[in-house]
Amino acid sequence: MSSDLYLVEQAKRGDKEAFGYLVEKYEKKIFSLALRICGQREEAEDLAQEIFLKVYQKLNTYQGEAAFSTWLYRVAANTCFDRLRQLKREMSIQKEFNEREFYKKALTPEEEFFNRQEILNIEKALQTLPEDLRLVLLLREQYGLRYEEIAKALSLNLGTVKNRIFRAREKLRKLLMQQGEGGMDSGV
Amino acid sequence: MECNEVRELLSAYIDGEVTAEEKKQVERHLQSCAGCREAYGQYVDMGAVLKMLPFLEPDTPLREKVQDKIKYKRNILNRFIWSEWVAVAVAMVLVFALGITAISLSGLTLYPKNEAVEVVRDKAVSVAGGPSEGALPDEQNTGVLPAKSPAKFAPDLTGEEATFKTTSTDERKIVKTASGKLTVKKLEDFDRWLAQELGRVNGYVKFSREEKEIRELTLMIPADKLKSFVDDLKKQGELESYSENAEDVTKAYRDMEIRIKNLESEIAAVRALLIKAQKVEEILAVRAELNRLTEELEITKASFEDLKQNVAYSTLNLKVVKEKTAQIGEDSLFKNLGKKIKEQFVKAFNNFFTVLIKLFFLLIYLLPYLILLLLIIFFVYRFKKKKSGT
Numbered sequence: 121m122s123s124d125l126y127l128v129e130q131a132k133r134g135d136k137e138a139f140g141y142l143v144e145k146y147e148k149k150i151f152s153l154a155l156r157i158c159g160q161r162e163e164a165e166d167l168a169q170e171i172f173l174k175v176y177q178k179l180n181t182y183q184g185e186a187a188f189s190t191w192l193y194r195v196a197a198n199t200c201f202d203r204l205r206q207l208k209r210e211m212s213i214q215k216e217f218n219e220r221e222f223y224k225k226a227l228t229p230e231e232e233f234f235n236r237q238e239i240l241n242i243e244k245a246l247q248t249l250p251e252d253l254r255l256v257l258l259l260r261e262q263y264g265l266r267y268e269e270i271a272k273a274l275s276l277n278l279g280t281v282k283n284r285i286f287r288a289r290e291k292l293r294k295l296l297m298q299q300g301e302g303g304m305d306s307g308v
Numbered sequence: 309m310e311c312n313e314v315r316e317l318l319s320a321y322i323d324g325e326v327t328a329e330e331k332k333q334v335e336r337h338l339q340s341c342a343g344c345r346e347a348y349g350q351y352v353d354m355g356a357v358l359k360m361l362p363f364l365e366p367d368t369p370l371r372e373k374v375q376d377k378i379k380y381k382r383n384i385l386n387r388f389i390w391s392e393w394v395a396v397a398v399a400m401v402l403v404f405a406l407g408i409t410a411i412s413l414s415g416l417t418l419y420p421k422n423e424a425v426e427v428v429r430d431k432a433v434s435v436a437g438g439p440s441e442g443a444l445p446d447e448q449n450t451g452v453l454p455a456k457s458p459a460k461f462a463p464d465l466t467g468e469e470a471t472f473k474t475t476s477t478d479e480r481k482i483v484k485t486a487s488g489k490l491t492v493k494k495l496e497d498f499d500r501w502l503a504q505e506l507g508r509v510n511g512y513v514k515f516s517r518e519e520k521e522i523r524e525l526t527l528m529i530p531a532d533k534l535k536s537f538v539d540d541l542k543k544q545g546e547l548e549s550y551s552e553n554a555e556d557v558t559k560a561y562r563d564m565e566i567r568i569k570n571l572e573s574e575i576a577a578v579r580a581l582l583i584k585a586q587k588v589e590e591i592l593a594v595r596a597e598l599n600r601l602t603e604e605l606e607i608t609k610a611s612f613e614d615l616k617q618n619v620a621y622s623t624l625n626l627k628v629v630k631e632k633t634a635q636i637g638e639d640s641l642f643k644n645l646g647k648k649i650k651e652q653f654v655k656a657f658n659n660f661f662t663v664l665i666k667l668f669f670l671l672i673y674l675l676p677y678l679i680l681l682l683l684i685i686f687f688v689y690r691f692k693k694k695k696s697g698t
């Protein structure tokens with residue numbers, strides 16, 4: 121039994137600490153997704169908390185059919201999706217990418233494998249992407265979910281997921297090309 | 309195939325989400341179209357950067373915040389079952405109950421010398437007309453007892469017992485055991501007498517072993533008839549090494565009554581929780597608790613019934629032997645030796661039996677302590693398991 125499954129079993133039995141470990145383990149991954157969707161730290165922390173609370177509530181529906189991380193990302197995706205719908209109703213202000221909101225610490229050597237500018241460029245382009253496209257692309261590329269898993273999490277059909285990922289890629293590609301033409305700006 | 313059609317497939321192709329047929333189509337198109345080849349390269353590069361995007365840390369760790377909210381969001385039931393506070397509360401209640409038990413126990417020396425005074429007081433109460441409980445069956449108290457019997461009672465420790473006709477809530481609960489050896493002339497006469505006498509006092513044979521010239525019997529005699537039974541027994545032959553032992557089990561009796569009441573109300577409370585429970589695992593948890601309590605109640609009730617029975621009926625271990633014709637010389641020496649050995653054995657057996665009964669009641673007294681101990685062990689185990697749950 122993987123340590124995740126063990127912790128999940130313990131958490132299901134009401135072990136608060138076990139669930140605490142799970143939160144600790146996946147905190148950065150969930151917070152990052154939330155931040156890239158919201159574009160703003162405070163809101164992202166709020167959303168990440170909501171995701172974990174939802175995970176806890178739904179824990180009993182997880183029966184080990186997929187890796188826990190996959191299941192977790194699906195719940196996260198679903199919660200983000202709901203949040204996006206709410207936000208759209210309330211207000212739709214495009215937030216511009218703010219490097220300080222994202223990178224408080226210096227990048228690690230591993231992250232420097234791609235140069236800093238390349239990462240910042242793609243972060244900026246991502247923030248310009250419509251949120252629903254941004255979400256599916258991140259789920260696919262960064263979190264490794266398959267189309268079917270994304271479709272289930274967001275209650276979309278497979279064709280729509282496929283089309284959105286394509287549109288996200290195409291748009292991102294164009295945005296990056298525009299950035300290249302407009303010179304390497306600092307992204308602030 | 310047009311480029312814009314292929315691009316969507318191209319995206320799915322990168323993700324490995326195409327059919328074998330589509331895969332062939334895409335690959336064929338890529339060979340012939342430079343524009344799509346460039347897009348393909350860019351998609352793949354973008355993907356590589358996206359996969360390498362760093363995971364970012366929140367300003368403050370989420371763990372505590374989330375845990376706090378979960379604690380708050382949890383429903384009452386979960387708190388009831390798992391919260392350590394409940395464990396602490398239960399332990400405190402038990403310790404409290406334990407203290408009370410210990411205090412009242414210390415005031416209850418096993419057989420006080422002034423027992424007679426207490427008995428008199430009890431009698432006064434029962435005469436004052438406080439019949440209740442009915443630990444002794446009523447029909448046995450209604451004058452079947454020969455009129456002569458009370459007058460014949462020796463004024464010893466247990467003599468008064470038989471004059472109780474009703475039980476009161478104040479009444480002491482006594483478990484009596486007696487043993488002795490009876491030598492008779494004809495076993496057949498004894499058997500006939502016993503059958504009659506048991507019918508008279510409403511007693512019964514719990515155990516019997518018959519040999520050619522010996523009967524070993526364990527008789528259950530209604531507590532209030534023991535005296536008259538033994539008096540009649542003495543007329544049947546020579547009664548030797550007769551002894552009686554009386555054990556005051558009032559405390560254990562009351563404790564059991566209270567425990568049964570408590571368990572019953574606890575079960576009712578848990579039943580109420582079951583109705584409120586919604587999630588499957590909540591229901592299962594409550595069921596498990598309910599089963600545990602019910603089982604405990606049944607066990608307690610069974611031992612209570614045993615105790616009641618022991619209070620209502622006195623146990624008489626009786627050995628009946630046939631009188632032997634007088635013998636002379638060495639034979640009689642051996643006979644006496646054998647008799648002495650037998651007597652010693654009976655004595656030892658009686659002592660053993662007494663100790664056994666005392667141990668039994670000691671165990672009942674200790675039960676709350678044992679339960680507390682188990683509870684503490686259980687929660688320490690849980691606590692440790694949690695600590696090492698990484």
Ligand SMILES: [Zn+2]
Binds near residue numbers: 341
């Ligand atoms: Zn083409």
